[in-house]
Amino acid sequence: MHTIDQLDDGRAVYLNGQRINVATIPIFRKTLALNNQYYALQQTHPTVHTYQEDGQTYDIAFKVPRNVADLRQKHRAYQEIAQTNNGMLGRTPDFLNSGMAVLAERSAFLxxxxxxxxxxNAKRYAEQVKAHDTFISHALQNPQLDRSQPINGIPSGYAGVHTIERRADGIVVSGAKMVNTMAPIADDLLVFNPPELLLEKGDTSYAVAFATPLTTPGVKIICRKLLDHPGYTEDDYPLSNSLDEIDAYVVFDHVFVPWENVFVENDYQMSNRFFIDSGIFIQTSHQDEVRGITKLEFATSLAIRVAHVLGLDGFLGVQEQLGRLTANLELIKGAITRSEENGQLDEFGIYTPSQQALLAVRASLPGYFEDALKVTQHLAAGSMVGVPGFGEFNGDNGPILQQALATSRATAEERSKLLNLAFDLTSSGFGQRQLMYEYYHGGDPMRIRSKHYLGEDLTNGDAMLDRLLK
Incomplete structure (x- = not known):
């Protein structure tokens, strides 16, 4: 765990055209405090969040799962971490740490x-992260400049990160990665290429995977516009004034990376294999979908609470809408349980959750989350749009609002804060970013569904068809 002031360590972070000290940005401070719950829970709830190995105590995310019980314990820890931020932080340290747990054992193919x-190198780095509980983010997605061209056919040099010099002591890289979530407050970046956009033979200079501290000279973290609302309180914007996951465009300007931190270089086929064959993908998917359940449950509870406070939950049509949301939630919970119970030991003795079940979650959860937001929008409607600023309760109109906005189910302030929360999650910039994140952070939804179709075991169904069609 580090304090916000420790992030004034020379890292080059930019916001609105200015180089900044992260510690001076209020929403960064709040986000780091929530992110640090990952570390705090190791102290306050060690039976769930830690384990012992060779006389040392580590966070449970680093535990190599050997059976379904291990996955269930990790599930519980992931869920408790996500509950501290209502599932709104998708890249807390446990995300990539779950991948580091298996990288050390699966790295030989590199x-x-x-x-x-x-x-x-990969084995040593994974063990290093585990020993120090380092907070790593990843730089995965290449900028979407011109997908009709191969990456080496885009002349600007910023279509990805590529090697520009190879030396006896390491490599020098330049280029860019987009949507690097939590990069301004992480310790290290793990840089590699996404498997769904495969590199080709001419792309070898872009075929790199490496780790680098965010303080490395030449690494520039250019933040997107912030989504908070200065001048308003958390009563007005309960989510967007509490955290911002801080996506960033990261530029590598002649960055030196020593060989000891390089895991793939000048090998496009190995670059294409890195995320999947390392085991990082499947283990981080498990963490991510548990976090997704937490977020979906929060959104479902919000829709139900809005219906209750507005006196709508007694109508059969509204109950049907809410029942659809609760059914969706149960289906996702069941798929996660299935992923754990139908896991298998791989050739390294690592218990790996079912990829088919996790892909089913990723293919369905974004739509279910959007359904919850739409139901909340439809139920809250003009009520949430017309909420006055919370400061009005302390102004001349306060006594009028106390009477005018109160109901038998909530005080004026309770009702207003709930409706502000509904607006923040469903309609504000923060809420729209959360919706986009759920749809795309796990990869192209079309490719996810295609992969699920290609991998489904329909042995029993095919046998029944064949019996009838003979």
Whole structure:
């Protein structure tokens, strides 16, 4: 765990055209405090959040799962971390740490070149992160400049991160990565390429995977516009004035990376394999979908609370809408349980959750989340749009509002804060970013569904068809 002031460490973070000290931005301070709940829970709830190995105590995210019980314990820890931020922080430290747990054991496929042993580098780095409980974010997505062209056919040099110099002591890289979530407050960046946009033979200079501290000279973190509302309180904007996950465009300007921190270089086929074959993808997917359940449950509870406070929950049509949301929630919970119970031991003795079940969650959860937002919008409607600023309760009109906005089910302030929360999650910039995040952070939804179709085991269904069609 680090304090916000420790992030004044020379990292080059930019906001609205100015280089900033992260510690001076109020929403960054709040976000770091929520992110640090990952570390705090290790102290306050160690039976769930830690485990012992060789006489040392580590966060449970680093535990290599050997059976379904291990996955269930990790599930519980992931859920408790997500509940501290209502599932709104998708890249808390447990996300990539769950991948580091298995990278150390699965790294042999990375091989070596004439300068370094990539497999040993990855194993050592994963063990290093575990020993220090380092907060790492990842720089995965290449900027979407012109998808009709191969990455090496875009002349600007910013279509991804690529090697521009190879030396005896390491490599020099330049380029960019987009949507690097939590980058301004992380310790390290893990840089690699997404598997759904496969590199080709001519893309070898872009075929890199490495880790680098965010303080490395030449790494520039350019934040998107913030989504908070200065001048208003958390009563007015309960979510967007409490946290911002802080996506950033990261530029690498002649950044030196020592060989010991390089895991793939000049090998497009290995670059395409890195995320999947390392085991990082499947283990982080498990963490991510548990976090997603938490967020969906929050959105479902919000819709139900709005219906109750507005006196709508006695109508059959509204109950049907809310029942659809609760049914969706149960389906997602069931799929996560199935992913754990139908897991298998891989060749390394690592218990791996069912990819088919996790892909089903990723294919369905974004739509279910959007359904919850739409129901809340329809139920709250003009009520949430017309809420006055919370400061009005302390002004001349306060006594009038106390009477005019109160009901038998809520005081004026309670009703107003609930409706502000409904607006913040469903209609504000913060809420729209959360919706976009759920749809796209796990990859292209079309490719996810295609992959699920191609991987589904329909042995029993095909047998029944064949019996009838003979």
């Amino acid at each position: 091989g070596h070149n004439d300068w370094t042993d990539f497999a040993a």
